[in-house]
Amino acid sequence: MKKLVLALVTAAAVVAAALIPSGAPVEAASKGFGSAVSAVKQTAWQTNSSVNALAIAGNTVYAGGLFTRIRPPGAAKGQRESVRTYVAAFNKTTGAPTTFAPKLNGAVYSIATSPDGKWVVLGGDFTTVNGVKRSKVALFSVATGQLAASWDPVVAARVKTLAVYGNSVFIGGAFTKIDGQVRNRVGAVTLSTGALLKWNPNADDDVYAIATSDNGTRVFIGGPFTTINSRDHYSVAMVNSTTGAALAFPAAAGIPEPTWNCTTRVKAIDTLGNRVFIGNGGDGPGCYDGIIAADATTGKMLWQSNCLGANEALKAIDGWLYKGSHAHDCSQDGSFGDGTGTHFLLVQSVANGKIGPWFPNTDADQNSTTKVGPLAFAGDSTGLWAGGDFLHVAGKPQQGLTRFSSAPGGAYPAVPKAPGLTAGRAKVTIKFTDVYDLDNITLTYNVFRGNTRIGSYKYNSYYWDKRKSYTVTDTGVKSGQTVGYRIEVTDDRNTVKSSTATVKVQ
Template identity: 40%
Template sequence: MFALAASPLAMLVPHAGADTRPPPGVPVTITADPLPTWQTDGVVWSLAVVGDVIYAGGNFDRIRPPGADPGDPREQVRHNLAAFNAATGEPLPWAPKVEGTPFDSGTPQTDCDDLGGDRWVCDAVWKVAPSPDGTRLYVGGDFTKINDQRRGKIASFDLPAGTLTTFRHEFNSRVKTLAVTRDAVYAGGYFTTVDGTARQRLAAFTAATGALTGWAPTADRGVHAMLAAPDGGRIILGGDFHRVNGRGPHGLAAVRTDATGTSAPWETGVEYFDDKRRSWVTDLVTDGEAVYASANGEGTFDGRLALNIDDGTRRWVDNCEGATQALTILDGLLYSGSHAHNCSSQPGGFPDSVPNHTYQRLLAEPTNPDPQYDTPPILHWFPTTNGGATAYNQGPRAMDNDGRYVWVGGDFTTVNQQPQQGLTRFGSLAVAKDVNPPEPVRKPTVTKPDGTTGTLTINWTQTWDRDNAQLTYQVIRDDNTVVHTVTETSTYWDLKSRTFTDTGLAPGSTHTYSVRAVDPFDNRFRSARSDPAQAG
C-alpha cells in the first residue's frame, strides 16, 4: 500500500503551464478543439486503434453525423461495434450485429437494456483489443450472438476485412477486459467458468488455434483491466480484487505467462478499508518504461498512479479527486478521462467546487514530471464533456490514439458545452489547427473617477482559454481604438479583476469600451460594449 497524501512541495509549486503554445521547455499538448466526429446513440466502453482505423465497442444501436440529433435520417445502424477513419471521424462500412439473449428479472440490471415488463437484454461490448500485428480484433462483453452465430461473450474478427472468425467459447459471466500477445489471448472479468471449465475471472487461449489453455490464475473479485508487459513474460492486472492466486495487494497484481499463471512480484495496490471505502483500478496503459493506472473510489483514492513495470514499485501518485476511467499516452503526456472535481493536490491543479465548472472531465499531465515535482502537474488542457444520460454521471469511459489524434468514448452527450454523444476526438498541432477562441469576456464596466477631468476607468474580469494559459487583452474605445494592451496568464478557477484608466479625453465626451481576448494563435473573442460613460 502507498501513502496518497500530497507532499507540501506539491502544494507550493506554481502553475505548471503547458498548452498548445507553452513557454520553452514545457511540453506541448494536443488542442482542446473537438474535431468533427460521428456520434453514437449510447455508451462507448472501449476504443482501439489499428492503423488508420479506430474500433469502438459499447452499448449503442446507431451512429449519426457530427451535429446531428438522434433520429436524424442520416443515422446508420451499428449494434455495439463500429469502425471509423481515425483521421476524418467518418464511419466505415463494418457493421457486425452484436446481440444478447433476453431474460426475465425483477431486479434492475445495470448496464443492460430494459425491454419493459421486467425483461432485459445484456449485449454490450466492453473491450476491443487488436492482436500485436493488427490482423485480428478480439472483443469481449455480455453478448451471446454475433451475426446470428453463437458467441458466448468473446469473439474475434479478421482484419482488415472484418469477417467473424470461428473463435468461439462460452463464458458464464461478463468478459470485461482482454490483453493480446503474439501467442495468446488473455481474458478477465467476472466469470467463473469457460466452456464449463473452472476459471476464476482469468483465462487464456492460444492465438494460433483459439483453444483454452491451462493458464488459470485466480482472482477473488472482478478484473477490470489487463496489460501485457513489454517483456512478454507477465500480464499486469487491475480491478476490484483483494487477492490474485491468494496474494495481495488490493486492486493490482502481476501474473506470469507461464503454463498456469503463477504470481510475479508486485508491490503496489490501491486503497481498501472496507466495501464502502475502497478504490479499484479501471484502466492500465504503458509507455514501455512504466505502467500507468487509473482508479475509481468510494471515499478514497480515485486518481492516477505510475508504477515501475518490473515490480510495481511506485513512481508517482496523482491524488486528483473524481473517478478516473480511461487513459492514453501521446508524446510523453498522459491524457485521462474522469469526472475530476478537485486537483488542488497537484501543481497547476484546480480547487473543489469551482462555480459553473463543477467537473473537469479531461486532463493531461506528463508521464515523467520534472524533478522539482514529486507528483505530476496538471497541464493547461481543459476540454470537457458532461456526465451524460446514465446514472453514473461520468462522461469519458475510453481513450486511445494513433500518434496524431486522441479519441474519447463514453456516455457523454456534450463536448465543450456543444451537443456530441458518445465519441469525440482531438488532434495534435501536426494535423489540426488551434482554432477556438478564448471563452467569452464579460461586458466591462466604466466609471468616472471622482475629482477627475477627461478620465474614465474601465474594469473587467479575465477570461480563460481551454488550451492556452497566456492571453492578450485589448481595451478598445468606441469600437475602433485600442487604448491598452496587456498579456497575462489565467485559469478558469482563478479569474482576476483588471482595471485600466483612460486619460486625456475631451471633457464631457461620451465613450463606450469593449475588451478583446486574443490567444497565441490569433483566435479572438470581443466582449459586448460597455454602457456609455461621460468623461468629466
C-alpha cells in the same frame, strides 16, 4: 514626447501564480493548444446508447457497447439511424462509419487490437456473431472485417477487458472458466488459434482492466479483487506475462485497502514507455478515486493524484495522460475544489500528474445504466476518441461518441470585456479582467492605446477560476486628449479582441 511608463499592479498575479500547480510547461505551442490534442470536438457520429470500449487499428476506430444504432452528427435520436448491433467501426481520419457491421446478440464491453493492426478482438456478453456461436469473445480480420472461423475460445461469463501482445490475448472479467478449465476472472489464449494458455493469475473477484507493458514482459490487472494466486494483491497487480506470477508492485500501497464501507476497484490502466498509469474508483465515503503512475518494470510509484470522482478511462498520448472521470474535487492536488461542477474530461502531465491545458466537457445520461459520462478512450498522435453514456459534448447534443484532433487550431480564448478606464492628470489607468481558454492555461494579454501596444503580459488562468483583474497605468498621454484602449488576448495562434473604451485625459 513624454516617456512611456507602465505601472503594473502585480499582487493579483502573484496570488494567481501561487494557485497554479507547478509542472509541465503550459504555454501554447504554435499549433494553438497546450497538450497533445485540442479541446475543440471534431465531427463524429453518434450512438443510441452507451459506448463501453474503443480501440484503433490502422485508420479504423472500433467502438463497442450497449448501442444498437448509429446516426450522423447533428441527428436527433431516432433520426437517420443505421443498424449496428453493439459494435461499429469508423474511419479515424474522417469519422465516417465503415461497412463493418457484424450482428451480435449481446453487449460489447471490451475491444483490443493486435499491435500489428491485423486483428481486432471483441469481448462482452454475446453468445453468437452473425448467427455463429461465440462465447463472450470473437476475433475479426481488420482487412476483411470477417469473423475468424476457427478462433473460438469458450469463456463462461462476461468479458470486461482485453489486451493483446505478441501471440497472447489476455482476458479479464467475471468468468471462472475458459474452455472448461478453471480461470478465475483472468486468463489468456493464443491470437493465432485461440488455444488456452497456462497463464493463470487467479483473481478472487472481477477484473475490470488489463494492460501490457510496452515491452510485453508485464501484465497489469485491475479490479475489486483482493488476492492474486491466493496472495494479497488488492485492486491492482503486476504479473509476469508468461508465467502469470505476481511481481512486487510497491505503488499499489497508494490505494487504501478496502473496508466494510468502501469498495475500491481499478477501472482503467494504460502504459506509455516504461510508465504505467492506474485509475481507481471507489464506492463509499473516503474511498480513493485517484491515479497512480508507476515504473512499469519495478512497480515503484512515480507520482500520485488524489482527485475525488472515480476514473473510468485513461489514455496516454505524447506526454499527456487523458482521463475520463467524474472528477468534482481536485483541491487535494492544488486544483479546482468541490462546487465547480463535474469535470468529466481532463488531462494530466505524464511527468508529474499536474492538471494540464485541456478542458472540454461532457455530461452523463442519468437514465443510463452507468450514469458516469466517459467510459472509454482510444487515441494516438493524431487525436483522441472518447465514448461513454453522455448525451452532450461542449454543451451541444452528441450522444455516446466524440473525438478531438491534434491538427493545429485549437479553441479560441474567451472574448475579454472592454477595459475599465480612469483618467488622471496626464495619465490613464487601465483595468482589465482575465479570460480562459479551453486548451491553454497561459495566455498573453496585449494592451493597446489605439494601434500602439503599450504592454504585453502573460497570465495563467483556469476556466473554473474566479476571474482576476489587472491594472496598467499609461503616462504616455497628454492632458485634453481623448484616447481609446482595447485588450487583445492570444494563445499564440488564436487572437480575440475586446471592444474599445475611450476616455478624456485630465
